[in-house]
Amino acid sequence: MTLLITGANRGVGAALAATFTARGEKVLGTARATPGLLPLDVTDPAAPAALAAQLGDIALDALICNAGVYLDKAEDLDSGYAPEQWAQTFAVNVTGVFLTVQAMLPLLERAPAAKIMIISSQMGSNALAKGNALIYRASKAAALNLGSNLAMALKPRGIAVGTYHPGWVRTGMGGEAADLTPEQSAEGLAARLDALSLDSTGSFQTWDGRTHPF
Numbered sequence: 001m002t003l004l005i006t007g008a009n010r011g012v013g014a015a016l017a018a019t020f021t022a023r024g025e026k027v028l029g030t031a032r033a034t035p036g037l038l039p040l041d042v043t044d045p046a047a048p049a050a051l052a053a054q055l056g057d058i059a060l061d062a063l064i065c066n067a068g069v070y071l072d073k074a075e076d077l078d079s080g081y082a083p084e085q086w087a088q089t090f091a092v093n094v095t096g097v098f099l100t101v102q103a104m105l106p107l108l109e110r111a112p113a114a115k116i117m118i119i120s121s122q123m124g125s126n127a128l129a130k131g132n133a134l135i136y137r138a139s140k141a142a143a144l145n146l147g148s149n150l151a152m153a154l155k156p157r158g159i160a161v162g163t164y165h166p167g168w169v170r171t172g173m174g175g176e177a178a179d180l181t182p183e184q185s186a187e188g189l190a191a192r193l194d195a196l197s198l199d200s201t202g203s204f205q206t207w208d209g210r211t212h213p214f
Contacts, residue, residue, distance in 0.1 A: 002026040002060055002111075006042060006100060007067030009034040011171035012119070015186035016064060023190075028055070030067075042067050042096025043088070048103035059110035062193060064117045065097045070173050072135040086135050093139035098146060105159075114159045115196045117189070118147040120204070122165040127213040144204060144214065151202035160201040164192055167207040180207070 003020055007013040008029025017029045030040035030051070038054075041047050069092045075081050097118060108114040122128055124140030147163035154161055166189060167180045188207035195209070204212045 001062065002028065002058060003062040003064060004028045004030065004055075004060055004104065004107075005064040005066055006030045006040060006096075008037055011173065012166050012169055012182050012185050012189070013064075013066040015182035016066065016189060019183070019186040019190050040067075040100075042100060043091040045095075045099060048096075048100045052103040052107060055107060057110070058107055060104055060107035060114065061111045062115045062117065063101065063104050063108060064119070064189075064193070065100055066119045067096060068093050068119065068173075070133070070136045072133055075134070077134075081134055089135045089139045090142070093136075094142045094146060097143055101150060108159055109157060112158075113197070115193060116147075116150065116154070116159060116161045117193050117196065118143055118150075118161065118163045119166055119189075120144045120147065120163045122206070122212060125204075125213055147204070148202050148214075155198055155201055158198065160196050160198050162192065162196045162200065162202075163204045164189060165204075165206045165212055 003025055005013055005017050008017040009031035017027045020027050029037045031037040032041045040051050069089055071085050071089055072081060101116060120143045121140040123137045124144045144163050147161055151161035166185045169180045169182055169185045170176055171182060185207050192205055204214055206212050
């Protein structure tokens with residue numbers, strides 16, 4: 001199996017790359033600028049298509065859209081949430097996901113039973129609204145909606161799409177108090193990718209396989 005993982009330089013992305021590599025899969029990891037990884041800045045609208053052209057005529061069995069940012073942890077409702085934060089967050093967490101999927105479609109269509117995994121978050125769920133981190137929550141809700149609609153659009157092409165909450169993970173984003181190691185999250189997500197099919201396309205699940213409310 002050949003997989004492309006965005007944001008594979010650290011955290012869950014790096015752990016996913018290590019997990020699949022240990023299984024003997026061919027992993028193509030991307031980052032903005034990390035030696036040994038394919039360069040991809042998802043905020044550059046031309047970058048995903050350029051990467052797809054660089055990859056040539058390979059068949060891509062799975063695309064994992066993992067790259068993401070969380071810029072508004074400590075923002076104040078009365079004076080925070082600058083427009084620039086909204087633009088930057090959505091450029092990575094939403095537009096970057098779409099443009100990467102769009103660019104990789106020809107490669108995915110060359111593989112039988114191709115799959116797309118979108119890493120969202122439980123913070124994008126309307127059922128778990130907390131009134132904080134408004135930009136991040138809105139972007140992950142948009143990523144969740146995007147995953148649901150891509151699942152509908154791509155099912156006739158034989159491509160399954162799933163959206164996932166990776167858990168609260170001990171990374172730079174999740175902090176040291178989080179529940180899971182990146183390796184634990186990655187093991188669970190790898191199992192979710194294995195289980196993803198056209199029968200379950202459009203689902204929103206946790207890293208350990210529980211159905212998550214939208």
